[in-house]
Amino acid sequence: MVHRWGLVMKIYSSETHGFMIFEVKEVIHLNSNISDLEQMAENAAKAGYKHIAVTFPPQSELSSLSIASLVKCGFTLQDMQGQFAIIAPSKQVYELIRDLELSTVIATVRNREELSTIKNGTVNGG
Numbered sequence: 001m002v003h004r005w006g007l008v009m010k011i012y013s014s015e016t017h018g019f020m021i022f023e024v025k026e027v028i029h030l031n032s033n034i035s036d037l038e039q040m041a042e043n044a045a046k047a048g049y050k051h052i053a054v055t056f057p058p059q060s061e062l063s064s065l066s067i068a069s070l071v072k073c074g075f076t077l078q079d080m081q082g083q084f085a086i087i088a089p090s091k092q093v094y095e096l097i098r099d100l101e102l103s104t105v106i107a108t109v110r111n112r113e114e115l116s117t118i119k120n121g122t123v124n125g126g
Contacts, residue, residue, distance in 0.1 A: 009036040013044075017116040019085070020049040028060035038069040041084075042076065050082030053115055061092050067100070074105035083118055085109055 010025035022040055041052050052073065056062075062070070074084035085107035086093060097106050107118045 009034075011037060011040060013040070016112050019051040019053045019083075019115045020044045021053045021055065021087070021112070023055045024057070024060070027057045028062060028066065030061050030063045032063070032066065034062075034066045034069055038073060041073040045073075045076050045080060045082075050077060050080045051085075051115075052077060052082070053085040053087050053109075053112075055087045056090070056093070058088070058090050060090055062096060067096060067102070071102060071105050074102075078105065083107060085115060085118060087112055087115070 012023045012025065014021050014023070022037060022044075024034075024037060028034060037054065041054075044052055054070075070084070070086070077084045084105065086097070087109055088111060089097070089108050094108055097103055097108055109115055109118060
C-alpha cells in the first residue's frame with residue numbers, strides 16, 4: 001500500500017512469469033491521479049525489474065493523463081529492453097490503447113498466464 005499526500009492508493013505487488021505485477025485495488029476514474037502507481041513502477045525499474053504489469057478493477061476508466069503516465073512507464077522499460085503490460089484491461093482502456101496505437105508500448109493480456117507469451121516478444125493481447 002502506498003501513502004502519498006495524505007491519500008491512500010491501495011496497490012499490491014507480486015511477481016509471476018518474470019513480471020513485477022502491481023494490482024490496483026480501487027477503481028480508477030477519469031479524474032483519478034495514478035502518480036503513486038507511476039512512482040512504484042519507476043522504483044521497480046530502478047531496482048532492476050525490466051518487466052512490469054498492472055491490473056485495474058474492471059470498472060476503471062483512464063484519462064489521457066493516466067494513459068500518459070503508463071506510456072512513460074512503457075518507454076522506460078523499452079529502454080531497458082523490457083516490457084510493460086496491462087492485465088485484463090477494461091473495454092475502455094483496451095480501446096484507448098488500440099485507437100491511440102500504443103500497443104507497441106503497452107501490451108494488453110487477458111490474464112497473468114499470457115504474460116509469459118509477451119516477455120521479450122511482440123505485443124498483441126486484449
